[in-house]
Amino acid sequence: MPYDRWHKSRPKDGESTCKEHGKVPTRDHGTGKRWQARWRNREDVQQTELFRTEVEARRHETKMRSGVDDGSYINPRAGEVRVSELALTWLKGHEHKNPRTYRRHKERILLHVVPTAVGKMRVKDVNASSLLDWLHDRRRLLESSTLRLVFDNLRAVFDLAVDDSLIHKNPRLAKSVQDAKPKRGGGGRADLTLTWEDTEKIRAELPDRYKALVDCGRGLGLRQGEIFGLSPEDIDWAHPDGAMVHVQRQVVHDGSFLVYALPKGGDDEDPKDRWVELTDDVAIPLREHMEKYPPVEVTRPWGSKGGSPVTARLIFYTREKTAIQSNWFNSYRWKPALASAGLIKPLEPDAKGRRWEKSRDVMMHALRHLYASMMINGGVDVYTLADRLGHADPAFTLRKYVHRVVGAGSKVRIAVRSAYTGAA
Known part of the structure; x- marks a missing residue:
């Protein structure tokens, strides 16, 4: 049960009660948030967080305890780190990779993540709306191809946050954000540009x-x-x-x-x-x-x-x-x-x-x-x-x-006809 910070749970006989609640007040009465949720983390160390109402405190307490029980628990204070700090940590992990690729990552992170509103936010506070605002702001400065690369870097930063148990899920993967993200040039050209x-x-x-x-x-x-x-x-x-x-x-x-x-x-x-x-x-x-x-x-x-x-x-x-x-x-x-x-x-x-x-x-x-x-x-x-082109992903x-094949329609007909003929 949530703990009432404003009132004593075990008052002594004869202590005066407050007029508003009819309970014996503590030294914290009327200051800060009244209700304190309490739970123990996976290391059996007590954790606390304050809330304005008892309902909010009880809901949070239940959520934290359930997370501990089913293994999905994340410390609410873990996400206090700023996105810019986490982005620099992610960047440091790529420092010893390909030096030219690292410089491109660094340029995108320092110009389009660190100084932005999202960069200044705490990791746990970033949501789909935050990223949609960031996208709208960056679209005025960047071409779609460049914005897509920056957005991929930002996804990797939030993947690191998930891997470090700072947040439950990557806000970059929210459906509303996926729908608004820069698309890849039409999914490939239908026709060859050089014959x-x-x-x-x-x-x-x-x-x-x-x-x-x-x-x-x-x-x-x-x-x-x-x-x-x-x-x-x-x-x-x-x-x-x-x-x-x-x-x-x-x-x-x-x-x-x-x-x-x-x-x-x-x-x-x-x-x-x-x-x-x-x-x-x-x-x-x-x-x-x-x-x-x-x-x-x-x-x-x-x-x-x-x-x-x-x-x-x-x-x-x-x-x-x-x-x-x-x-x-x-x-x-x-x-x-x-x-x-x-x-x-x-x-x-x-x-x-x-x-x-x-x-x-x-x-x-x-x-x-x-x-x-x-x-x-x-x-x-x-x-x-x-493999011959040096692509990791055949998709x-x-x-x-791969472009539209000339005469593909007739090849489809021949393939189907051959299948039926072979079966017969």
């Missing part, structure tokens, strides 16, 4: 030293940075199953500085390296390229600007025999080739210096989409395809990389 014919036109328009990049994209499914980091030592020509490419390195930016790094998402514990089949259709133009432009040794730091220097022989490099900088390549090699192929239109320079119309969907990454859809159309299962591969 095989388009890639042939682009290949023809690229400078000779960069033509084979197209083959590595559409024939191996590599990311741009993985192509730029490809070495002849990564190719096993004598593999028992046929020539294979070991994808174990990429050229990426650490700020404005080029570095070598593990494939996307990789770290020391899980490097995310993978093997991809190299067919003659890709091997022949790759060999021809290396005959014309022999691989050169290029030394770059590993992982970050201050990382240890690593030397690799690169198949693709600039005329100055340096690693290819993606921004430069996209602006001065890829987009001009797109324009010459009639796939984008050149524009007059504006205040931002843009020379081409928006072309995000037809950049080199579209070659990976073409590779993925060709594999599915050719009968490769999604689990194998996800992501289906959602983002």
Whole structure:
């Protein structure tokens, strides 16, 4: 039963009673909340919390005792920590992972969580309404893709709160919040943005030293940075199953500085390296390229600007025999080739210096989409395809990389007809 702080439970004979309640008052009479809920936690230590009414105190007391009995008990004071403090704790746990990924996490947490209203709240006080207000505020500052990444970081912070028994459930997972969260670009494109014919036109328009990049994209499914980091030592020509490419390195930016790094998402514990089949259709133009432009040794730091220097022989490099900088390549090699192929239109320079119309969907990454859809159309299962693309989740591969197959309707009819014919 809740304890009445304002009145003595065992008054002495002759003590005066208060006029309002007709009971003997304590020294706390009329100050603070009257009712105190009392219970013992899982360590059998008494806990207390104050309430305005007896009903509220009794309800809370019952809830706490039930939690102790069924194992779901969480100390009400555990959630007193501020979201910003917990976010920094979560961030510290990622400090020794991939340094570039850590910096992106840090930037998002420090800019869009710590200084916000949600960041200043106690963890236990954050609810769906708080997160909806936060979303509304951040939408005025961030593009949907960036906001989604920040929101994923915030979910991880509240997952930590649940794991540490600070709160019962993650408010980020509330249905109202899920309905309002930034959506992923329409669930994947229905149609390919570059066809095989388009890639042939682009290949023809690229400078000779960069033509084979197209083959590595559409024939191996590599990311741009993985192509730029490809070495002849990564190719096993004598593999028992046929020539294979070991994808174990990429050229990426650490700020404005080029570095070598593990494939996307990789770290020391899980490097995310993978093997991809190299067919003659890709091997022949790759060999021809290396005959014309022999691989050169290029030394770059590993992982970050201050990382240890690593030397690799690169198949693709600039005329100055340096690693290819993606921004430069996209602006001065890829987009001009797109324009010459009639796939984008050149524009007059504006205040931002843009020379081409928006072309995000037809950049080199579209070659990976073409590779993925060709594999599915050719009968490769999604689990194998996800492995070749370096995806941990095959569902992501289906959602983002597999597009509408030309003539799919007739294939459905043939499949059903074959099933019935076989059964008969």
